[in-house]
Structures are given as C-alpha cells and as structure tokens.
Amino acid sequence: xxxxxxxxxxxxxxxxxxxxxxxxxxxxxxxxxxxxxxxxxxxxxxxxxxxxxxxxxxxxxxxxxxxxxxxxxxxxxxxxxxxxxxxxxxxxxxxxxxxxxxxxxxxxxxxxxxxxxxxxxxxxxxxxxxxxxxxxxxxxxxxxxxxxxxxxxxxxxxxxxxxxxxxxxxxxxxxxxxxxxxxxxxxxxxxxxxxxxxxxxxxxxxxxxxxxxxxxxxxxxxxxxxxxxxxxxxxxxxxxxxxxxxxxxxxxxxxxxxxxxxxxxxxxxxxxxxxxxxxxxxxxxxxxxxxxxxxxxxxxxxxxxxxxxxxxxxxxxxxxxxxxxxxxxxxxxxxxxxxxxxxxxxxxxxxxxxxxxxxxxxxxxxxxxxxxxxxxxxxxxxxxxxxxxxxxxxxxxxxxxxxxxxxxxxxxxxxxxxxxxxxxxxxxxxxxxxxxxxxxxxxxxxxxxx
Ligand SMILES: [Zn+2]
Numbered sequence: 001x002x003x004x005x006x007x008x009x010x011x012x013x014x015x016x017x018x019x020x021x022x023x024x025x026x027x028x029x030x031x032x033x034x035x036x037x038x039x040x041x042x043x044x045x046x047x048x049x050x051x052x053x054x055x056x057x058x059x060x061x062x063x064x065x066x067x068x069x070x071x072x073x074x075x076x077x078x079x080x081x082x083x084x085x086x087x088x089x090x091x092x093x094x095x096x097x098x099x100x101x102x103x104x105x106x107x108x109x110x111x112x113x114x115x116x117x118x119x120x121x122x123x124x125x126x127x128x129x130x131x132x133x134x135x136x137x138x139x140x141x142x143x144x145x146x147x148x149x150x151x152x153x154x155x156x157x158x159x160x161x162x163x164x165x166x167x168x169x170x171x172x173x174x175x176x177x178x179x180x181x182x183x184x185x186x187x188x189x190x191x192x193x194x195x196x197x198x199x200x201x202x203x204x205x206x207x208x209x210x211x212x213x214x215x216x217x218x219x220x221x222x223x224x225x226x227x228x229x230x231x232x233x234x235x236x237x238x239x240x241x242x243x244x245x246x247x248x249x250x251x252x253x254x255x256x257x258x259x260x261x262x263x264x265x266x267x268x269x270x271x272x273x274x275x276x277x278x279x280x281x282x283x284x285x286x287x288x289x290x291x292x293x294x295x296x297x298x299x300x301x302x303x304x305x306x307x308x309x310x311x312x313x314x315x316x317x318x319x320x321x322x323x324x325x326x327x328x329x330x331x332x333x334x335x336x337x338x339x340x341x342x343x344x345x346x347x348x349x350x351x352x353x354x355x356x357x358x359x360x361x362x363x364x365x366x367x368x369x370x371x372x373x374x375x376x377x378x379x380x381x382x383x384x385x386x387x388x389x390x391x392x393x394x395x396x397x398x399x400x401x402x403x404x405x406x407x408x409x410x411x412x413x414x415x416x417x418x419x420x421x422x423x424x425x426x427x428x429x430x431x432x433x434x435x436x437x438x439x440x441x442x443x444x445x446x447x448x449x450x
Contacts, residue, residue: 053072186449206446223267230276241392291379293331298383300388318368360433
C-alpha cells in the first residue's frame with residue numbers, strides 16, 4: 001500500500017518486475033509516471049550476482065540516468081529471505097534532497113525482491129517501501145535491466161521528535177551550526193541528532209536518544225579510532241596474565257590519539273572509558289563526523305601456530321564479494337606494513353600466526369562483509385588485530401608501556417602515510433576468508449552523559 005505525496009491512495013497487485021519501459025503483467029494497469037517519482041532498476045548478472053540501481057522521473061514520463069550506488073551487488077549466495085541494502089544515493093532537489101537506498105532479498109524460488117529504503121539524518125534507516133511490481137523472476141536473461149513500478153518519492157525524513165516535554169518540538173530548519181558530535185560533560189563522545197531547547201539531542205552509546213544541556217563540540221576530524229569491545233558485558237579476549245582486551249584496546253587507542261595530536265592530525269574515538277557501545281552507534285558516529293577513515297582496534301584470540309613473525313591481521317571492506325574497497329584496502333596495507341615492522345623489533349617473542357594472516361577480507365559464508373565494523377561504516381574502515389592476547393608471550397608484551405608506544409607510533413605512521421602519500425601498503429591476501437562471527441551480546445548498559 002503506497003501513499004502518493006498528493007495523499008491519494010494507490011493499490012497495486014503484487015506481480016513480476018517487467019523490462020525497462022514498464023510492461024506489467026496483463027492484470028496490472030500501470031499509472032502514468034509523474035515527476036517526484038523514483039523506481040528501482042535491477043538485473044541478474046552472468047556470475048549469479050544481482051545488481052540494483054535507482055532512477056528518477058524527469059517529467060513527461062521520462063526516466064533519468066540510472067543512479068548506481070557504490071555498494072549495489074547482491075552476492076550470488078546471499079541467504080534467501082535476508083534483506084541486504086545498497087549504499088545510499090542522493091535524489092530529489094533542494095530542499096527535498098535526500099538519501100535513498102535499494103534493499104533486496106533473494107527468495108528460495110530464485111526470485112529477487114526489491115524495495116526502497118530511506119536514510120535518516122541520524123544515519124539510521126527508515127522502513128522499507130515496497131513497490132507493487134517488485135519481484136524479478138528467476139531465469140530472467142542476465143544483463144537485462146528491469147524496472148519496478150514507480151514509487152512516489154517519500155517525504156524527506158522529519159527531524160526526530162525530542163523526548164516529550166523537553167522544549168519546543170522538532171527543529172524547523174537544518175541547523176548548520178549544530179555540531180556533528182560532542183564530548184559530554186562526563187567525557188563521552190556522542191553524535192548529535194538535533195537541538196533540544198538550549199541543549200542537544202544525542203545518540204547514546206547504547207543507541208537511544210537523550211537530551212543533554214551541553215558539551216564540547218567535536219570539530220573536523222580526519223580519523224576515528226574505535227577501541228573494540230567495552231563494558232562489563234563485552235570484555236573481549238582475556239590474556240593468561242588477566243589483561244582484558246577492552247582495556248588494552250582503550251589504552252592503545254588513547255596512545256594513538258595522543259600521537260596523532262602531536263602530528264596535528266585531528267582525530268576522535270568512539271569510546272573513552274570502559275563502557276559498552278553498539279557497533280551501529282560506533283559506525284554511525286564515525287560517518288556523522290565525516291572522517292576520512294575509521295580504524296577499529298582489537299587483539300586476537302585463540303592462539304594459533306607459534307613462529308617468529310607477528311600474526312597481525314587487518315580486515316578491510318568489500319565493494320562486492322570479488323572486490324576489496326580500494327581506500328580501505330590501502331589503509332589496511334599501510335597499517336599492516338608499519339605495525340608488523342614495528343612489532344618485529346621486539347626480540348624473544350614467539351608470535352601466534354595463521355597461515356593466511358595479512359590484509360584480507362572476511363565474508364559471511366553466503367557473502368557480504370562479516371564484521372559489523374567493516375560492513376556498516378560508509379566511510380573507509382578497517383579492523384586491526386594487532387596480535388594474540390591469548391598467547392602468553394604476546395600477552396606479557398602487550399602489558400608493557402613499550403608495546404603501547406611502539407604500536408601507537410607505527411599506527412600513526414600508517415595513518416600519516418594514508419592521508420599524505422600514495423604509498424600502496426603491503427601484505428595483501430587475495431582469497432577472502434569465509435566466517436560467520438558470533439553475534440555481539442545485545443546487553444548494553446548506558447553510561448552517564450552528564
Ligand atoms: Zn576484539
């Protein structure tokens with residue numbers, strides 16, 4: 001059921017997607033397409049993947065160029081019934097400019113269903129909007145673009161309502177003076193969603209909204225560091241010496257932040273103390289700040305074969321299941337190069353290392369980037385496993401100040417090279433690893449913001 005901007009209801013029978021130029025199943029009459037309408041384009045590809053795009057109506061029933069999202073391929077092995085979503089494309093004209101995504105899912109009978117999804121200003125996604133004609137039949141000739149029925153361009157998302165009784169209702173205009181992020185009075189970095197009276201509406205670490213009176217605005221940043229895990233429900237790995245991964249990640253990210261400040265590279269972190277924060281909040285925070293890169297900081301487990309070279313691994317983003325995302329891969333290669341060279345200067349360590357350690361992509365068995373901090377961010381992102389905290393020899397090293405400063409300098413060197421040179425990086429592993437990581441615990445305890 002769809003509501004046109006004019007408010008007139010329109011009822012469609014579910015039927016098959018037709019070739020471009022909209023030929024509907026005999027039973028369905030297709031309305032005259034009007035401006036302010038969009039439709040989804042889709043096609044099967046030779047290799048079994050499925051490609052989606054968006055098209056805007058340009059008036060007189062003409063359709064504009066296909067708008068191709070950066071991430072737009074549904075993998076051949078995508079699990080049936082699971083919705084995947086493209087990266088956003090910008091549609092509409094001022095002041096109605098907005099970001100839309102295409103959602104798609106495979107059905108067990110081989111058909112593929114498509115839908116439209118809005119991107120809200122706070123980075124979260126709106127409900128899926130289903131066109132009447134939205135199924136691509138199995139066996140359609142590959143390479144042939146088909147078009148869904150037109151959809152009225154949804155109203156640009158309204159600013160979220162501030163909590164009840166907290167000031168004067170939704171902000172009227174997009175507020176250019178609104179900081180993108182804040183450090184709250186208790187030192188917690190948060191993304192700003194809107195104004196609330198004289199204060200701010202922010203996204204809390206556990207994904208809720210809260211109103212706060214004030215805080216220190218986070219200015220322009222080039223890099224966001226993400227100390228992995230955090231809080232009593234998500235400690236991460238624990239070393240044989242009792243060193244907890246969430247504490248180690250935080251200590252290292254603080255040292256990297258200090259090193260970047262010494263080099264005048266503005267940076268922020270997703271977590272500044274030992275508390276829980278959802279992956280969706282961390283990645284939305286980095287996206288909201290519009291940083292050049294996000295680096296998630298981790299230390300690995302369980303221990304693998306021991307040897308004399310560090311088992312550092314850097315996971316990078318995919319454009320699709322065959323293709324690494326260039327910016328993410330280069331950042332990964334530089335981090336790998338600098339960190340392994342720096343760690344190799346420590347003598348007498350028996351390092352744990354997997355056979356295919358290096359710079360690689362980790363995909364779900366059915367395709368798609370497996371780690372949330374790789375899959376979710378729009379900005380280039382990597383996840384670094386510096387070494388194995390589960391390995392006694394390495395855990396002992398990680399507990400030293402020397403390790404922290406050596407690893408921090410190496411990381412800052414790589415970031416500086418990523419931002420300021422065209423060095424390609426090294427350590428790339430061609431074949432992606434297939435893995436279905438354990439889901440992060442859902443319990444998240446909010447920390448005080450004021
Ligand atoms: Zn970890």
